[in-house]
Amino acid sequence: MAEVEETLKRIQGQKGVQGIIVANSEGIPIKSTLDNSSTVQYAGLIHQLVMKARSTIRDIDPQNDLTFMRVRSKKNEIMIAPGESICWELLLNEFHSPKMKRCYSS
Amino acid sequence: AKSTKAATKKKDEEEAVETGTGWEEWSQGKALVRPPDQMELTEAELKEDITRILTANNPHAPQNIVRYSVKERSYKPINVVDQMAVHCVLEGSLVHQDSEEARKLRVNPIVDGGDVEEAADEDRPDSAVSRINKKEPKVTNQFNFSNRASQTLNNPMRDRICQTEPPPRSSFSATANQWEIYDAYVQELQKQEKNKEKQKGMHSQKDNGKSKKVMLMETQSEDVTKWTMASKILERTISQNTFDDIAQDFKYFEDASDEFREQEGTLLPLWKFQYDKAKTLSVTALCWNNKYQDLFAVGLGSYNFSRQGCGMLLFYSLKNPAFPEYIYPTSSGVMCLDIHAQHSHLVAVGFYDGCVAVYSLKEEGQEPVYKSTAKTGKHTDPVWQVRWQSDDMDNNHNFYSVSSDGRVVSWTLVKNELVFTDIIRLTLNGAVSEGTEGAQAPSIASGTSFDSHKQIDYMFLVGTEEGKIHKCSKTYSSQFLETYDAHSMAVDTVKWNYFHPKVFVSCSSDWTVKIWDHTINTPMFVFDLQAAVGDVAWSPYSSTVFAAVTTDGTVHVFDLSVNKYEAICQQLVVDKKKTKLTHVEFNPIHPVIIVGDDRGYVTSFKLSPNLRKKPKAKKGHELPKGPEVEVAKMEKLLSLLREPDQNSS
Numbered sequence: 001m002a003e004v005e006e007t008l009k010r011i012q013g014q015k016g017v018q019g020i021i022v023a024n025s026e027g028i029p030i031k032s033t034l035d036n037s038s039t040v041q042y043a044g045l046i047h048q049l050v051m052k053a054r055s056t057i058r059d060i061d062p063q064n065d066l067t068f069m070r071v072r073s074k075k076n077e078i079m080i081a082p083g084e085s086i087c088w089e090l091l092l093n094e095f096h097s098p099k100m101k102r103c104y105s106s
Numbered sequence: 107a108k109s110t111k112a113a114t115k116k117k118d119e120e121e122a123v124e125t126g127t128g129w130e131e132w133s134q135g136k137a138l139v140r141p142p143d144q145m146e147l148t149e150a151e152l153k154e155d156i157t158r159i160l161t162a163n164n165p166h167a168p169q170n171i172v173r174y175s176v177k178e179r180s181y182k183p184i185n186v187v188d189q190m191a192v193h194c195v196l197e198g199s200l201v202h203q204d205s206e207e208a209r210k211l212r213v214n215p216i217v218d219g220g221d222v223e224e225a226a227d228e229d230r231p232d233s234a235v236s237r238i239n240k241k242e243p244k245v246t247n248q249f250n251f252s253n254r255a256s257q258t259l260n261n262p263m264r265d266r267i268c269q270t271e272p273p274p275r276s277s278f279s280a281t282a283n284q285w286e287i288y289d290a291y292v293q294e295l296q297k298q299e300k301n302k303e304k305q306k307g308m309h310s311q312k313d314n315g316k317s318k319k320v321m322l323m324e325t326q327s328e329d330v331t332k333w334t335m336a337s338k339i340l341e342r343t344i345s346q347n348t349f350d351d352i353a354q355d356f357k358y359f360e361d362a363s364d365e366f367r368e369q370e371g372t373l374l375p376l377w378k379f380q381y382d383k384a385k386t387l388s389v390t391a392l393c394w395n396n397k398y399q400d401l402f403a404v405g406l407g408s409y410n411f412s413r414q415g416c417g418m419l420l421f422y423s424l425k426n427p428a429f430p431e432y433i434y435p436t437s438s439g440v441m442c443l444d445i446h447a448q449h450s451h452l453v454a455v456g457f458y459d460g461c462v463a464v465y466s467l468k469e470e471g472q473e474p475v476y477k478s479t480a481k482t483g484k485h486t487d488p489v490w491q492v493r494w495q496s497d498d499m500d501n502n503h504n505f506y507s508v509s510s511d512g513r514v515v516s517w518t519l520v521k522n523e524l525v526f527t528d529i530i531r532l533t534l535n536g537a538v539s540e541g542t543e544g545a546q547a548p549s550i551a552s553g554t555s556f557d558s559h560k561q562i563d564y565m566f567l568v569g570t571e572e573g574k575i576h577k578c579s580k581t582y583s584s585q586f587l588e589t590y591d592a593h594s595m596a597v598d599t600v601k602w603n604y605f606h607p608k609v610f611v612s613c614s615s616d617w618t619v620k621i622w623d624h625t626i627n628t629p630m631f632v633f634d635l636q637a638a639v640g641d642v643a644w645s646p647y648s649s650t651v652f653a654a655v656t657t658d659g660t661v662h663v664f665d666l667s668v669n670k671y672e673a674i675c676q677q678l679v680v681d682k683k684k685t686k687l688t689h690v691e692f693n694p695i696h697p698v699i700i701v702g703d704d705r706g707y708v709t710s711f712k713l714s715p716n717l718r719k720k721p722k723a724k725k726g727h728e729l730p731k732g733p734e735v736e737v738a739k740m741e742k743l744l745s746l747l748r749e750p751d752q753n754s755s
Contacts, residue, residue: 003334004337007334007337007338007340011337011341014345014348014428016347055281058283058284058285058288059283059284059285062284062285062287063288068339068343070343079340079343081337081340083335083336
């Protein structure tokens with residue numbers, strides 16, 4: 001558990017991270033670095049999204065499972081890591097520079 | 107005649123009686139009224155006594171019946187005539203009990219009972235009667251049958267209702283998807299396996315207690331592992347975001363200017379790996395993991411004799427440059443390490459204090475799985491190189507270590523122990539003389555580097571501090587196969603070529619890098635790099651490309667097929683000039699090298715296209731692939747060198 005705490009601290013310390021929410025399989029937040037109302041709102045909304053995404057992937061192939069999801073919007077980005085059907089974490093990244101990517105020929 | 111008379115007389119008397127019985131006798135004096143048809147009789151006849159006889163004969167019965175007799179062929183009179191006169195016939199309703207009809211009635215009695223067969227069957231009245239009735243429809247008496255019906259009182263219907271308390275309900279909803287069913291099956295399987303294990307462990311009570319504890323721990327650790335997985339994934343994605351540029355470069359950037367510089371290449375700096383607690387240590391060993399090609403190991407220690415402290419073993423992944431994946435602090439500085447080619451969770455480490463240890467990445471905890479101690483034959487001097495070998499005949503893993511105490515030791519992992527065998531002792535004179543010869547005490551040379559041949563299993567090279575390289579065989583423990591006078595200072599690294607079976611490279615602090623053919627005593631190529639060379643490494647993709655790092659912070663990359671005399675890339679890669687580069691390693695599949703320096707940093711670089719040239723295809727032919735091509739390339743080079751040798755000799 002201590003490792004997980006450390007990891008969370010490190011992630012929180014990275015630049016651009018607004019907050020982290022850890023929730024259980026029912027979408028009830030266990031840990032959060034954001035304020036209560038935002039936490040509850042995010043947890044509820046994201047839970048539905050994750051359920052939908054996961055059931056989509058598993059319907060196509062039951063042996064497959066959702067590893068990771070990124071939701072990029074104009075203003076920020078949400079990263080969701082659902083873990084083994086019990087916990088998932090959510091992370092908001094405010095800093096997301098929409099610069100032009102250099103096009104490379106590979 | 108008599109009978110007729112009697113008959114007529116009777117008639118007369120009857121008639122007379124009718125008119126008046128005694129009248130004829132009384133009223134004789136009166137005028138007799140004679141009927142008109144009365145017979146006229148004489149007085150004599152009238153006074154005649156006539157006797158009458160009552161017989162039982164039927165007067166109407168015929169007296170002269172005649173029948174034809176066929177036998178006599180004539181009519182014969184019948185004497186006996188039936189005299190019975192039937193007066194009245196009444197049909198009765200009594201049936202004899204033995205008769206057929208009675209038997210029938212016994213079987214099928216009439217249901218009405220009273221009507222008919224009372225006398226016949228009193229034994230079983232109901233059954234017999236009823237049975238008869240089933241077969242034959244009841245025939246009612248035509249004359250005096252009457253149907254009588256009566257209605258009983260109808261009880262009024264009443265509803266009685268009883269209501270119980272409804273059982274408590276809760277609504278349950280679930281989806282039955284394909285994957286939920288699959289999950290359920292998988293869980294069942296796991297349960298069954300656990301039950302099997304439990305059954306095996308149920309033999310003793312102690313095991314019982316242990317298994318319970320194990321179960322608890324499992325449930326706890328399951329949660330933790332799930333958390334750690336998710337958090338790791340998250341951390342990696344965050345790094346992906348932060349180091350987005352570098353990730354893109356790693357994948358896609360190719361130095362376009364390489365097209366203009368035919369014979370030169372560049373190194374593009376990618377990620378930089380550093381760990382806070384390792385700032386004072388220098389990188390003493392680097393090794394890529396064969397199986398997971400983004401994972402590499404860094405050994406940290408110190409080359410400084412006077413400043414010896416603790417060391418560290420770190421594992422980094424390219425996917426997460428901010429923080430190491432595995433951290434193992436060690437009591438003594440790590441001098442060398444090697445990751446097993448097939449079992450990539452086993453890492454052999456050699457320490458400054460002479461110990462060797464084997465770490466397993468699969469195990470929790472920061473202690474090595476095996477460690478050698480003074481009793482189990484550890485070296486007395488720092489271990490400079492460890493290398494995994496192929497499994498021995500008992501399928502035990504084993505590795506070799508070389509140290510300054512002059513011993514090359516083979517360590518075998520037998521169950522829980524580390525068993526050592528001295529393979530060879532290095533001496534200055536080149537041969538260990540058995541027994542005491544008195545004159546020359548065998549002085550021990552110190553081995554500083556080691557490499558085993560890629561294809562030939564028993565052959566290996568040892569570089570010594572005196573600058574000599576010995577070619578040895580595992581089977582000969584007393585003699586070297588060959589000795590090369592390689593350098594004037596300690597040989598830091600020897601490495602066999604991945605493709606060509608005869609070629610190896612050596613580098614030393616005497617500023618040179620030399621390439622050898624092991625059949626020839628003199629080096630094929632000699633390169634002077636203007637500074638002490640820390641490490642040299644062959645590239646895994648080409649037999650003619652290798653890289654060397656020097657203490658002045660420069661990385662030199664050579665491609666012998668392009669330029670036999672100079673490096674095609676010489677690049678200063680460190681910020682501060684006093685940083686010395688200590689080790690270099692090529693990634694097995696990506697065009698990336700990692701370079702370690704003495705400040706504890708590991709930097710990764712991408713090789714530009716010129717540095718990874720493949721042999722050009724001849725026009726019309728397909729591009730040849732495979733190690734044979736590499737071998738051929740090298741062979742061509744060597745043959746060029748050998749020819750002048752042969753010419754000159």
